[in-house]
Amino acid sequence: MLRTHNCGQLNISNLGQSVTLCGWVQKSRDLGGTTFIDVRDRYGLTQLVLNTDTEATLRDKSRSLGREFVIRVSGTVLERTSKNPKMATGDIEIAVTDIDILNESKIPPFLIEDETDGGEELRAKYRYLDLRRNPIRNNLVLRHKMAQEVRRYLSDLDFIEVETPVLIKSTPEGARDFVVPSRMNPGExxxxxxSPQTFKQLLMVSGFDRYFQIVKCFRDEDLRADRQPEFTQIDCEMSFIEQEDILNIFEGMTRHLFNHVKGIQLDDFPRMDYADAMRLYGSDKPDLRFGMEFVEMNGLVKGKNFGVFDNAELVLGINAKGCAEYTRKQLDELTEWLKRPQIGATGLIYCRYQPDGTLKSSVDKFYGEDDLTNWAAAFNAEPGDLILMLAGGTDKVRKQMNELRLEMGSRLGLRDKNKFAPLWVVDFPLLEWDEETSRYHAMHHPFTSPKPEDIDLLDSNPGAVRANAYDLVINGTEIGGGSIRIHDRKLQSLMFKHLGFSPEEAQKQFGFLMDAFEFGAPPHGGIAFGFDRLASIFAGLDSIRDVIAFPKNNSGRDVMIDSPSTIAEAQMAELKIRTVN
Amino acid sequence: MLRTHNCGQLNISNLGQSVTLCGWVQKSRDLGGTTFIDVRDRYGLTQLVLNTDTEATLRDKSRSLGREFVIRVSGTVLERTSKNPKMATGDIEIAVTDIDILNESKIPPFLIEDETDGGEELRAKYRYLDLRRNPIRNNLVLRHKMAQEVRRYLSDLDFIEVETPVLIKSTPEGARDFVVPSRMNPGExxxxxxSPQTFKQLLMVSGFDRYFQIVKCFRDEDLRADRQPEFTQIDCEMSFIEQEDILNIFEGMTRHLFNHVKGIQLDDFPRMDYADAMRLYGSDKPDLRFGMEFVEMNGLVKGKNFGVFDNAELVLGINAKGCAEYTRKQLDELTEWLKRPQIGATGLIYCRYQPDGTLKSSVDKFYGEDDLTNWAAAFNAEPGDLILMLAGGTDKVRKQMNELRLEMGSRLGLRDKNKFAPLWVVDFPLLEWDEETSRYHAMHHPFTSPKPEDIDLLDSNPGAVRANAYDLVINGTEIGGGSIRIHDRKLQSLMFKHLGFSPEEAQKQFGFLMDAFEFGAPPHGGIAFGFDRLASIFAGLDSIRDVIAFPKNNSGRDVMIDSPSTIAEAQMAELKIRTVN
Incomplete structure (x- = not known):
């Protein structure tokens, strides 16, 4: 080794030892005759001290050092006169006897410090420098620990990690596939x-009983802030179980992670029907760090000649506690915010429960004091509260109110990143109607089992069929989702029929799975966690990008390596493909 | 859970308990009034016993069971009258009170037993059934354990597992890339x-210090028996180290695996120069389970008017101990085997050390008793031994003799799969001359550091430059390889120049790495292990295929899912590509 210790290791117990450290020059201060240099590596920072009056060679070398130079220094561990209790090595410094410059550095394009001056694009281009910064590197260390703990927890429960193939077959269901031309099989x-969905189900058919894999998956979708073309799943499957078993085991895994990685003990996770989640929060992934449940107000507002409410399918309200003092201007701004095309509300009705105990609404023309008192009661409102109401079609108004609730939660500081509110959402619909293609799509995927008691509805009322499907939500983000699978060929064929597959198409695409079901497929189910997202929640980040070592930008580009890129004509000729405009 | 126990769990301590098991019907025997059924899962086999005289419902159900039916049975644990000490559950059986058929099975296309009657193609098509067989499943359980132990060993040494991207940039160096058209960046x-080579080096530039990853890699090469288009590497890199540190840490990892997965304590691994490996074994991956080193015989055979030897650049011999009794016919067959185009020898010369102490060669016309006595001495031969000789150009004759040595080792039973002979081969040449392209190629890869003392030879005698590169060989198979890397931009540019890159090409392809070297790149090096191959050696297999859950065949096809396959025109249109004939 080029060093005897790392830069985070030395303390008072090492006093007097001769040591050699390697690392990067963080900063250097020259205080008339004495030079202090902070040398940094992954493990920490150590202060070097040089007497530059007496040692001409050391002085010259130390003066030639720039930020981010890579050095190897030898010296003796001394006790510091002014200690720094914030640093692990803050009690000591190294009296340097020798410095080697292992590599020089140009001036970095941005500061390699916890707070940097580099813009997003510049940091992406020099990702290898951005990764030197503690906050980013710590995210990846955290991610590593999470992966270790996931593997430990699952292996202890007899789960086996099995690698499934990356080069598989394109299927028309779901998002767009990335494809790879085969040179050995031209035209294919x-x-x-x-996801490894069909392979993990085949492993269940093979009797593997308990499978998991931390695995890269790929979707060629138009990218939003929180999406990457390649992402990582914790993919799991079990045989001879029921939904309850999966919820218990993977609630256990999540609690294990919080406990062993963050030192947080979580209570039992609450559970909520999909229908209730939509009714109370307008979302299948409600953020339960705060309440502010929806109140359905049809019974309280209809028939008073206020057309907006009378004509609405649903009138919804929330109670923004303590916001009665909102000014007219603030309310106007909130209304404008709601009218933006992303949300599309037509207007906002409010009712202030004023500190003096009186009620005042924006629709006083139509509703008297008794009405307002009834409203307040429905919300358990108190003086100082502000009731916000939206009206419209059920689905739309729920979505809009969900946005408003989250916004008010944020404004009220109720979405603390250090608070964690997990939730199982269960009893998802099996199918959802897609206006664009005028057919039902699988809400989860085509292999999800309908609830046995709802199978009869498949023909008469497909939209009402509930699935044995479940999502794990933390702080309003979907972290994992899964289902009990179909393990019967006939039922699987029926599902494909309802999804608009002809028997021939179904056989061509998924014949191998349906065939496998005929050779003794066990009852099975599973779950997949979005590992990037889970890590970002653990790291307290809004985006998954900084829990990924080398992420791509919103155009799917890696700007550091400049990829994707053109390839040689000869390469395309070998693959028997060409590009077209 | 649908079961209280698994099929490998119950023993004498469970007597009298009411239990429920789930699994597959392995076999069923009807012995007049009593039916015995073996039910199987991943964990083992349990014997069920039914009194079919008294229980008509159970009798009918048990008679309807075929092989591989999935059942759920309840009953009471009884002590067996005739115990089976070979089975973990051999002391007990279950007196069945209830049977549920969870799923039926068609008759499987081959026997789901340790020895099967299914051919390779049939088993590949029904891989999910082949994976039910114990030997194959056990391979994957072994692989899982190995991966766990690798992660444990490396994590305990402060290595961090970091995921590097799968969608990267095509580079002209090395084997053919698989490519993925980008829809968002048409034409690219x-x-x-x-391999994640450049990314792991960038992580070192980022100060990650110790990185590893168990990661899928891809090569679009023509497939041989032991190659797969996607394969798995244990990929590792360290900073501030020297070659010796890497060898120690990864010898430690290998010993840890043998110890914790196979319970085998290995001695310190021997080390051998590349030059010695070629001289003594004609291979950079000698199988050291047996000796049979080459003896260079030029000094013993030249100048006796035997043209084959006189005109040869090199005459090599090995001592096949105990083979003096080989008949003329056997020797002729061996000669024919050597003359096959794959080996291409022109002839085989031999010398028998006969049991009576006399020496007899196939070239007695040219060499007298004194000569033969000198030969025998050079080989430490004893009565009963057989000296086999080949002559020709140095490189060719070494390769041929390597084949002959391995063949004789196999014939003499010296290549026992339960014996493990590891070896570090060090001091590889940096470059190798490629006749086809008339230029030097990087023997390892372009990022490998030349030995500092050999850098001056780069211009004058590139083929003589040695690299800080090393391979780990076990039983004649290359298991891992690595090198100390270049961390200096100038030296890296020089390497690309010697590999025939123009400065522009080098910058276009690897500019990001060379740029990174200018911002404080630490000295670093690493190694990558072929995980499939390592697992296959642990499993005692000749091929890597059965340590991979879903392998591809020699045409790169997954015959189970029928992939690769054609894709829709619309899909190609979106990607702006088309296929050509």
Whole structure:
């Protein structure tokens, strides 16, 4: 080794020892005759001290050091006169006897410090420098610990990690596949997996009983802030179980992670029907760090000649506690915010429960004091509260109110990143109607089992069929989702029929799975966690980008390596493909 | 859970308990009034016993069971009258009170037993059934354990597992890339990584210090028996180290695996120069389970008017101990075997040390008793031994003799799969001359550091430059390879120049790495292990295929899912590509 210790290791117990450290020059201060240099590595920071009056060679070398130079220094561990209790090595410094410059550095394009002056694009181009900064590197260390704990927890429960293939078959269901032309089979393509779904089910057919894998998956979708073309799943499957078993085991895994990685003990996770989640929060992933449940107000507001409410399918309200003092201007701004096309509300009705105990609404023309008192009661409102109301079609108004609730939660400081509110959402619909294609799509995926008691509804009322499907939500973010799967060929065929597959198409795409079901497929189910997202929640980040070492930008580009890029004509000729405009 | 226990769990301590098991019907025997059924899962086999005289419902159900039916049975644990000490559950059986058929099975296309009657193709098509067989499943359980132990060993040494991207940039160096057309960047392609080489080096530049990853890699090569288009590497890199540190840490990892997964304590691994490996074994991956080193015989054979030897650049011999009794016919067959185009020898010369102490060669016309006595001495031969000789150009004759040595080792039973002979081969040449392209190629890869003392040879005698590169060989198979890397931009540019890159090409392809070297790159090096191959050696297999859950065949096809396959025109249109004939 080029060093005897790392830069985070030395303390008072090492006094007097001769040591050699390697690392990067963080900063250097020259205080008339004495030079202090902070040398940094992954493990920490150590202060070097040089007497530059007496040692001409050391002085010259130390003066030639710039930020981010890589050095190797030898010296003796001394006790500091002024200690720094914030640093692990803050009690000591190294009296340097020798310095080697292992590599020089140009001036970095941005500060390699916890708070940097580099813009997003510049940091992306020099990602290898951004990764030197503690906050980013710590995210990846955290991610590593999480992966270790996931593997430990699952292995202790007899789960086996099995690698499934990356070069698989393209299927038309779901998001767009990335495809890979096959040179050995000209005209044919592999696809990169959107998930190892069919393979993990086949492993259950094979009797593997308990499978998991931390695995890269791929979706060629238009990218939003929190999406990446390649992402990582904690993918799991079990046989001979029921939904309850999966919820217990993976609630256990999540609690294990919080406990062993963050030192947080979580209570039992609450559970909520999909229907209730939509009714109370307008979302299948409600943020339960705060209440502010929806109140359905149809019974309280209809028939008073206020057209907006009378004509609405649903009138919804929330209680923004302590916001009665909102000015007219603030309320106007909130209304404008709600009218933006992303949300599309037509207007906002409010009712102030004023500190003096009186009630005042924006629709006093139509509703008297008794009405307002009834409203306040429905919300358990108190003086100082502000009731915000939206009206419209059920689905739309729920979505809009969900946005408003989250916004008010944020404004009220109720969405603390250090608070964690997990929730199981269960009893998802099996199918959802897609206006664009005028057909039902699988809400989860085509392999999800309908609830046995709802199978009869498949023909008569497909939208009402509930699935044995569940999502794990933390702080309003979907962290994991899964289902009990179909393990019967006939039922699987029926599902494909309802999803608009002809028997031939179903057989061509998924014949291998349906065939497998005929050779003794066990009852099975599973779950997949979005590992990037889970890590970002653990790290307290809004985006998954900084829990990924080398992420891509919103155009799917890696600006550091400049990829994707053109390839040689000869390469395309070998693959028997060409590009077209 | 649908069961109270698994099929490998119950023993004498469970007597009298009411239990429920789930699993597959392995076999069923009807012995007049009593039916015995073996039910199987991943964990083992349990014997069920039914009194079919008294229980008509159970009798009918048990008669309807076929092989591989999935059942759920309840009953009471009884002590067996005739115990089976070979089975973990051999002391007990279950007196069945209830049977549920969870799923039926068609008759499987081959026997789901340790020895099967299914051919390779059939088993590949029904891989999910082949995976039910104990030997195959056990391979994957072994692989899982190995991966766990690798992660444990490395994490305990402060290595961090970091995921590097799968969608990267195509580079012309090395094997063919698989490419992925980018829909968002029409006309451009990602490539799948042949290894995460440049990314792990960038992580060192980022100060990650110790990195590892168990990661899928991809090579679009023509497939041989032991190659797969996607394969798994244990990929590792360290900073501030020297070659010796890497060898120690990863010898430690290998010993840890043998110890914790196979219970085998290995001695310190021997080390051998590349030059010695070629001289003594004609291979950079000698199988050291047996000796049979080459003896260079030029000094013993030249100048006796035997043209084959006189005209040869090199005459090599090995001592096949105890083979003096080989008949003329056997020797002729061996000669024919050597003359096959794959080996291409022109002839085989031999010398028998006969049991009576006399020496007899196939070239007695040219060499007298004194000569033969000198030969025998050079080989430490004893009565009963057989000296086999080949002559020709140095490189060719070494390769041929390597084949002959391995063949004789196999014939003599010296290549026992339960014996493990590891070896570090060190001091590889930096470059190798490629006749086809008439230029030097990097023997390891372009990022490998030349030995500092050899750098001056780069211009004058590039082929003589040695690298700080090393391979780990076990039983004649390369298991891992690595090198100390270049961390200096100038030296890296020089390397690209010697590999025939123009400065522009080098900058276009690897500019990001060379740029990174200018911002304080630490000295670093690493190694990558072929995980599939390591697992296959642990499993005692000749091929890597059965340590991979879903392997591809020699045409790169997954015959189970029928991939690769054609994709829709619309999909190609979106990607702005088309296929050509």
């Amino acid at each position: 393509f592999y696809a990169l997996p959107q | 392609f990602y490539a799948l990584p042949q």
